[in-house]
Amino acid sequence: MCEIIGRKNEIAELKRYYNSGRAEFVAIYGRRRVGKTFLINEVLHDNMVFHHTGLSPYDRQRKVSLKDQLQNFYFSLIRHGMEGVAQPKSWMEAFFMLERFLETSDNGSRQVVFIDELPWMDTARSGFLTALEAFWNGWGNTRHNLMLIVCGSATSWMLDNLINNKGGLYGRLTGEIKLYPFTLKECEDFYHSRNIQMSRYNIVQAYMILGGIPFYMNFFNPSLSLAQNIDALFFSRNAKLGDEFNRLFNSIFDQAEECMEIIRILGKRHAGYTRQELAEKAKMNANGGFTKLLKALIGSDFIIKYVPFGASNREEHYKLKDSFCWFWLHFKEDKDIKQEDYWQHHLKESEITAWRDIAFEEVCLQHIRQIKQALQIGGISSMESAPDFVTFWE
Template sequence: MTFVNRKAELHWLEEAYKSGRAQLLVLYGRRRVGKTELLRVFCREKRHVFFVADLAPDREQLAAFSQRLWEQAYGQAETGFSFPSWEAAFRFMGGLARQERLIVVLDEFPYLMETNPAIPSILQKVWDEELRNTGILCILCGSYVGVMEREVLGYKSALYGRRTGQYLIEPLHFHDMAGFFPGRDPIWQVEAYAVLGGVPAYLLEFIDEDDLFAGIARRVLRRGTFLYEEPRFLLMQELREPANYFAVLRAIAHGKTRLNEITQAAGLHDRSAASRYLDILRDMGLIKRLVPVTEKQPQKSRRGIYRLQDQFLRFWFRFVYPNRSDLEEGEAERVLETRIKPHFPEFVGPAFKEVCRQHLRLLGRRGKLPFYPYRLGSWWDGQNELDLLAISEDEAAIMVGECKWWAKPVGANVLSELQQKAKAVLPHFQRPPHVYYALFARNGFTEELREMAAERHDLLLIEASKFHSSGDL
């Protein structure tokens, strides 16, 4: 199993482990993002109990957890043994951690809560009475972000105030792609990111694929493969009304970005229902709400739009779902040649913009920009749109950017257009900021534009074909 990056997450876990104090950690993030593998790497060569919950009856879950504890205590399982209650199991767990550090991972914790809603209260009681005075490091892990934030981290949760730390595990960034695809051409990596995003489970499917299109045909477009039905299974596994959520995702994928548009396109009866579905899909990390980066109170802004956050969902709804009839008949190659390849550069464009935003933030962290991008995103009004807008903390400087996934080199005309669009954003600042410009291009720049950049201090040219996933230029 390839394990890439997650240095910050591992450091966080190691610091908690080395503290020696009782720790109750909450680690959560969307499904397939690599939480379980992260915890397995962390637990390696440490004394630990790793329990993965499921939707089995409560009695069976307790028995399975009891077996794991017994095996840790005595070196072998005891067939048929089970503690009489979860409280007894948690107290025994505390006993194992009195003299020596012990990690206990309760993975898929929401499943435990679903089969026994009293679990958080029981754990809270034993924590207060016993566990907090031991050497336990207990990690509650879950995939449904909303449930973890409400039922485990929320102030109404029985465990509120007991946790000693929490960490939201997010998909990997573009600059992590080299860990999966070392030596691959940067253009290939951008295109692979556009199809698969930063979800490790999806990237691993392509780890041996040199030809991206051949990989798409083999790994995505054929019945029986993991990715062919992934969006359906993802929704069915997590949600009680998957058809409605599916309709909402499909509407967003087809360019419906505002609440009214989504409500109508998804065939929902009212805005409040659509809003509830959107909130849950955001909790799952599948969609995001965007506002112009100049908005001072993003949560209250009426200019918000919805986009798919998961790149693979973008690909699936654009190219797989509409062609299901042909794909069910085994026409993967024909769909690839006639429906995907002709439109692929256009499809990669929005993903390239996201890669450019990540790259610009990375350059800012490394001190390679004129200022640190305190706020970074996109901007739009009724007439103009900026692919990138970075703002310094004091708003004394901004950087506006354009990202072109073109086969031809980008010329001075693009810079001229960007300068005009930049004028539209200036009224949003109390004092006129110093303006810098950044142009990103798939295949470089004209000689005229390069000469202009050499003579100016306010123009940054970044060529995607020379990207290194490490973030260097």
């Protein structure tokens, strides 16, 4: 196992579930690119008997079908040693194959089954959830040496269909772990582990752009300055994150365009909008479907719901909290920048200064607990909110 930055509590939880001596059904969720798969692989890879990853729905040519997902699952079974079976035609049949595979390979030791990006496998009218329910309720929960770990970036799906399930999977999870982005301290440890020399001032600057997402940080080149790295990630001809915004939302949300439109509107005003204001600006009906979109965005940690300072509880606002999205909206989507070294040569412009003020405040809001501890007021109850005076290009 290589060095894992932070995640001490999560590692301890995984090991506790592993050593429990009973059947475990654990769900791990969090923002896409936050490091869920890496954590599970590093902690439990040597004990996995089956590992499968759903096919990404982000395909510009066509939609990924039930047949595609079943074929991919079938190939995973073959890779892990299953022989003499035909490709399943349904999820019920596929999970039955998994049961048979686990039974034949059972030597009495802990069997870790890891299914990654579970929400991607639940295509329309596929019967996936029914089959998963039958697999666990009818077989898995009686296997004392089975540890089923499911993971997903579509947090709203994980919450609705597993964690808060009201049907056959109600109360069936034995554990859940939500993985959060790195803190500033964890970012400092990460850069140090990668031999990336960066002052704390620049670590904060990087956080204002990448938001403590390990996947993005891992692209940093130690031989480049911070500004050069940002140009390489966002503005160069083959920028590593050149299409990340679209990929991010299309891989998580069924209604990706509607979700991106809400994010674009919230990116105009730091303090955000009320539900009615947001619906009007998005030209959407403020009905149950709109509520579901907001819930999905909150669950995936892109936006938050809060009450502005001095306002009544009936004046709840929604605001954008994701640092990557703030940066993307203001310097990628709203600009057609052709200059490949743009960030290096425009750092002192008023537009970047205005963004930096807001981005730094967002970093502070995300580190309230650490700030209070540093000020030795950690035991004092407090409420925080964004000021209601900054608007971008509205």
